[in-house]
Amino acid sequence: xxxxxxxxxxxxxxxxxxxxxxxxxxxxxxxxxxxxxxxxxxxxxxxxxxxxxxxxxxxxxxxxxxxxxxxxxxxxxxxxxxxxxxxxxxxxxxxxxxxxxxxxxxxxxxxxxxxxxxxxxxx
Numbered sequence: 001x002x003x004x005x006x007x008x009x010x011x012x013x014x015x016x017x018x019x020x021x022x023x024x025x026x027x028x029x030x031x032x033x034x035x036x037x038x039x040x041x042x043x044x045x046x047x048x049x050x051x052x053x054x055x056x057x058x059x060x061x062x063x064x065x066x067x068x069x070x071x072x073x074x075x076x077x078x079x080x081x082x083x084x085x086x087x088x089x090x091x092x093x094x095x096x097x098x099x100x101x102x103x104x105x106x107x108x109x110x111x112x113x114x115x116x117x118x119x120x121x122x123x
Contacts, residue, residue: 018082022107023099026114026123030094033057036117045109048075048084056086060098063090077106 028036034057040046041053049055056071063069070087085101100110117123 018080018103020083020085020101020103022104023101024107024111024114025097025099026118027091027095027097030061030096032117032121033060033096033098036098036113039117040110040113043109043113045078046075046106047077048073060086060088060096061094063088063096065090065093077103077109082106 034053037053037057041048052073052075056073059069059071068087068089070085073084073086075082075084082102084106087099087101089097089099091097100107102110
C-alpha cells in the first residue's frame with residue numbers, strides 16, 4: 001500500500017519530443033525575421049523560451065552570405081514536447097531563407113503563420 005501511495009507522487013520521466021517529420025520554408029527580408037519569429041513564439045499553441053525570437057533572430061542575421069546554419073530549439077506544441085529545427089541560408093545580403101523542421105502538426109501551424117505573415121506584408 002505504501003508503494004502505491006509513493007508511486008502516485010513520484011515525478012514521471014519527461015517525455016521525448018516527437019520525431020521531426022515535416023518542413024516548411026520562406027524567404028525573408030532582414031527586418032522581417034525577428035517579427036516573424038516573435039509571431040510564432042506568441043502563438044498560444046507553442047511554448048518556447050522567453051528569448052527564443054530575439055536570440056534566434058540575431059543568430060540568423062549574422063549568417064554570412066551563401067552560408068547555411070541550423071539551430072535546434074526545444075519547446076512544446078499543444079502541451080507536448082517538440083524539437084524545432086530552424087535552418088537559415090543567407091541567399092543574399094539581408095535576405096535569409098528560413099526552413100522550419102518539426103512535427104507535422106507544428107509545421108502546419110507554422111505554415112498558417114507564414115501565410116498570414118505573407119498576406120500582411122504583401123509578399
